[in-house]
Amino acid sequence: QLVESGGGLVQAGGSLRLSCAASGGTFSVYAMGWWRQAPGKERDFVAAISWDGSVTYYADSVKGRFTISRDNAKNTVYLRMNNLEPEDTAVYYCAARWRYRSGSYYRDTEYDYWGQGTQVTVSS
Numbered sequence: 002q003l004v005e006s007g008g009g010l011v012q013a014g015g016s017l018r019l020s021c022a023a024s025g026g027t028f029s030v031y032a033m034g035w036w037r038q039a040p041g042k043e044r045d046f047v048a049a050i051s052w053d054g055s056v057t058y059y060a061d062s063v064k065g066r067f068t069i070s071r072d073n074a075k076n077t078v079y080l081r082m083n084n085l086e087p088e089d090t091a092v093y094y095c096a097a098r099w100r101y102r103s104g105s106y107y108r109d110t111e112y113d114y115w116g117q118g119t120q121v122t123v124s125s
Contacts (some may be wrong), residue, residue, distance in 0.1 A: 003095045008119030011085055015123070019080040021095030021116055028076040029053070032098050034112060035069060035080045037091035037121075046107045047093070048080060052100040058107070062088075085123045092118040 007019040034049035048069040049058040068081040096112035104111035
């Protein structure tokens, strides 16, 4: 089970940190990702991190502003979002993929489990 938290309303230029707590399995066997979906749009890749935190991936739109990290001792993955823009407004989803999957991190079909999402709203 994946449970996101930390969403909310923030002004443009502000920051938020999302958390995703995992339970019911061995967290370290999963790579983790963050995805987002704005109203009327498809779900988009945001960031991903390997099972041990050694490799990270980012969408071009968030590079330099967002940072993904994980704490395997706490079964939690984080997404630090700085310099938020109105275009970042979306429901943010946490997702887990088995560490031995070989498919692209940028494809949502390569993820095995999903959270329920947390709303992030950035006002201009």
